Amino acid sequence: MAFFTHHICRGLSSSAVRHVVIKNVTIIGGGQMGAGIAQVAASTGHAVTLVDTNEDILKKAVKGIEGNLKRVVKKKFADKPEAGEEFLQKAMQNVSISTDAGSVVQGTDLVVEAIVENLKVKQDLFGGLDKVAPAHTIFASNTSSLSITDIASSTNRLDRFGGLHFFNPVPVMRLVEVIATSSTSQETFDSLLNFSKMLGKTSVSCKDTPGFIVNRLLLPYILDAVRMYERGDGSKEDIDIAMKLGCGYPMGPFELSDYVGLDTMKFIMDGWSAANPDNPMFAQSEVLNKLVAEGKFGKKTGEGFYKYK
Ligand SMILES: CC(=O)CC(=O)SCCNC(=O)CCNC(=O)[C@H](O)C(C)(C)COP(=O)(O)OP(=O)(O)OC[C@H]1O[C@@H](n2cnc3c(N)ncnc32)[C@H](O)[C@@H]1OP(=O)(O)O
Numbered sequence: 001m002a003f004f005t006h007h008i009c010r011g012l013s014s015s016a017v018r019h020v021v022i023k024n025v026t027i028i029g030g031g032q033m034g035a036g037i038a039q040v041a042a043s044t045g046h047a048v049t050l051v052d053t054n055e056d057i058l059k060k061a062v063k064g065i066e067g068n069l070k071r072v073v074k075k076k077f078a079d080k081p082e083a084g085e086e087f088l089q090k091a092m093q094n095v096s097i098s099t100d101a102g103s104v105v106q107g108t109d110l111v112v113e114a115i116v117e118n119l120k121v122k123q124d125l126f127g128g129l130d131k132v133a134p135a136h137t138i139f140a141s142n143t144s145s146l147s148i149t150d151i152a153s154s155t156n157r158l159d160r161f162g163g164l165h166f167f168n169p170v171p172v173m174r175l176v177e178v179i180a181t182s183s184t185s186q187e188t189f190d191s192l193l194n195f196s197k198m199l200g201k202t203s204v205s206c207k208d209t210p211g212f213i214v215n216r217l218l219l220p221y222i223l224d225a226v227r228m229y230e231r232g233d234g235s236k237e238d239i240d241i242a243m244k245l246g247c248g249y250p251m252g253p254f255e256l257s258d259y260v261g262l263d264t265m266k267f268i269m270d271g272w273s274a275a276n277p278d279n280p281m282f283a284q285s286e287v288l289n290k291l292v293a294e295g296k297f298g299k300k301t302g303e304g305f306y307k308y309k
């Protein structure tokens, strides 16, 4: 069910802007990002359906959301355990799961896709959903590095398609990048901005350029660190310590790579190096390729640059 509202957009003086008030959200991909987005959306009063191809992944995601929310409740409601229990119950009741995206998008206002970082797979998903989702439903991708325009091209709703780029861990990181393509309507863009606000996030507006703002700056830095390590100019431990204590970053580049997922890092790298074969900034990394080939994707598999077991 979609609601439309009028409000005065501060940046546009007195012009009235319409946006879809998003109540029902379908989140596709129950991995680290999808589960995090689902947690935040459910705890801010949205009805959320989390979709993945695999039931076990969904069960694990729900367990993770509940565990995280219990931690939040313990701190936030330390003096009011009953209110905390009510908050937890309400949030968990807002979450349902499904392995069939096509059947659950019928009643949804917004689809947020957080599946594997692969253009063809994302296009196939959205192309299929476009045929069954209601006309008003907005589609958004959480892609780290792909073009929203390219992903949207598999659909016939270019005006109702944008990017919503969250950061890991979603419940903690306060930013959302909201991306408009040249076809995204003002109403869709405002709806995505408003949704981010409802989630308690600060948003920035981005053009549909590779890596948007954050990853365009973050990835070259991380890849430079990997190349420094490959040259033997610093150990990964020393590089991590240096960037944490020298720059005040919460994680060094190797810890952060393991946290993001080396498979995702490689998907990003491969895409950018194919598009920019002569740019040394995006050159292939032997170490990264080897770890991914060995299934060492970082924290989520128990080993990446470091071991987590
Ligand atoms: C690749 C892309 O497309 C874009 C990206 O996402 S790039 C990656 C962006 N993310 C980053 O740069 C993360 C950098 N790292 C950090 O900010 C921090 O190390 C961290 C927040 C992950 C952990 O912080 P920490 O202080 O070492 O650990 P910890 O004390 O356990 O956690 C801090 C708080 O976050 C909470 N938290 C940590 N992980 C959480 C999770 N997965 N879910 C919910 N809450 C979580 C903790 O409960 C704790 O809360 P309080 O402050 O209320 O006590």
Ligand SMILES: NC(=O)C1=CN([C@@H]2O[C@H](COP(=O)(O)OP(=O)(O)OC[C@H]3O[C@@H](n4cnc5c(N)ncnc54)[C@H](O)[C@@H]3O)[C@@H](O)[C@H]2O)C=CC1
Binding pocket: 028, 029, 030, 031, 032, 033, 034, 051, 052, 053, 054, 057, 113, 114, 115, 116, 117, 118, 121, 125, 142, 143, 144, 145, 165, 166, 167, 168, 259, 260, 261, 264, 300
């Ligand atoms: N890991 C990170 O730090 C960040 C990742 N992203 C982006 O978010 C997306 C997801 O990343 P992660 O959650 O880290 O990956 P992940 O590997 O943890 O989870 C991806 C999930 O998608 C599921 N999936 C794959 N194909 C599917 C399909 N066709 N339908 C339904 N489910 C499907 C997988 O089973 C898996 O559970 C990627 O596009 C990534 O680039 C964006 C911001 C940060």
